[in-house]
Amino acid sequence: MIAATFVVVTAPGVDCPRPVALYDTIGRGYRQLRRPDPRLHGVILGALGDAASVVNVGAGAGSYEPSDRHLVAVEPSAVMVRQRGPAAAPVVRASATDLPFRDAAFDASLAILTVHHWPDRARGLRELRRVARRRVVVLTWDPDFPGFWLTDYFPELLAIDRRILPPLEELRRELGALAVAGVAIPHDCTDGFLGAYWRRPEAYLRDEVRGAMSTFGKLRDVETGLARLREDLSSGAWRRRYGDVLGRETLDLGYRLVVAG
Numbered sequence: 001m002i003a004a005t006f007v008v009v010t011a012p013g014v015d016c017p018r019p020v021a022l023y024d025t026i027g028r029g030y031r032q033l034r035r036p037d038p039r040l041h042g043v044i045l046g047a048l049g050d051a052a053s054v055v056n057v058g059a060g061a062g063s064y065e066p067s068d069r070h071l072v073a074v075e076p077s078a079v080m081v082r083q084r085g086p087a088a089a090p091v092v093r094a095s096a097t098d099l100p101f102r103d104a105a106f107d108a109s110l111a112i113l114t115v116h117h118w119p120d121r122a123r124g125l126r127e128l129r130r131v132a133r134r135r136v137v138v139l140t141w142d143p144d145f146p147g148f149w150l151t152d153y154f155p156e157l158l159a160i161d162r163r164i165l166p167p168l169e170e171l172r173r174e175l176g177a178l179a180v181a182g183v184a185i186p187h188d189c190t191d192g193f194l195g196a197y198w199r200r201p202e203a204y205l206r207d208e209v210r211g212a213m214s215t216f217g218k219l220r221d222v223e224t225g226l227a228r229l230r231e232d233l234s235s236g237a238w239r240r241r242y243g244d245v246l247g248r249e250t251l252d253l254g255y256r257l258v259v260a261g
Contacts, residue, residue: 051108058114125174135261145254
């Protein structure tokens with residue numbers, strides 16, 4: 001266990017829905033493999049603007065939390081909470097669908113690649129709006145995006161994410177008028193989410209890399225795609241089909257920064 005000075009509070013009545021059980025399993029290597037990328041951090045800070053107080057919902061190990069303002073984290077998984085660093089903000093163990101804060105308690109609410117794990121997306125989005133006085137900032141993936149080369153090997157990834165990721169129209173319905181910006185992913189992104197290794201295909205062959213990606217944990221068949229990818233990398237077929245990405249510094253993979261308010 002990480003020795004830490006942060007405060008952990010368990011909200012009364014908090015339960016542990018299925019996504020928590022998933023993260024109690026796959027979340028063990030998050031601190032090593034899901035390190036915040038400074039370029040993405042800058043984009044998120046820019047979206048928060050001058051908000052002096054922030055609640056980070058589905059906070060995990062604390063990636064992308066600003067350190068220059070008052071922040072409270074919300075995270076239901078004990079495994080994730082234990083990986084928060086010694087200088088991390090106070091964390092409340094609670095569900096996004098029932099935030100234990102009064103209305104308009106914070107200048108801004110923040111949700112980073114987490115909405116798709118909530119047991120009730122619409123309710124959780126309404127909670128984000130309820131507790132924020134000024135703005136809601138959400139980093140998510142647009143399920144209308146066609147995917148990238150990885151989904152040719154693992155088509156179930158696309159099917160799963162399209163079921164669980166909220167369409168932009170749903171975000172508008174629950175949060176109100178939105179500003180939506182594409183977030184280009186750098187080729188050397190340090191945060192190992194699903195699209196982070198788009199220019200480093202060999203990384204997807206590593207168990208520990210896939211283990212830090214929640215959607216891979218839901219696949220029924222991983223081995224068939226791995227065998228095809230391994231063979232194509234060895235034979236040069238991957239480079240012939242997808243090698244154009246090797247000359248790119250960044251790539252639009254469908255990640256979107258959404259700001260309401």
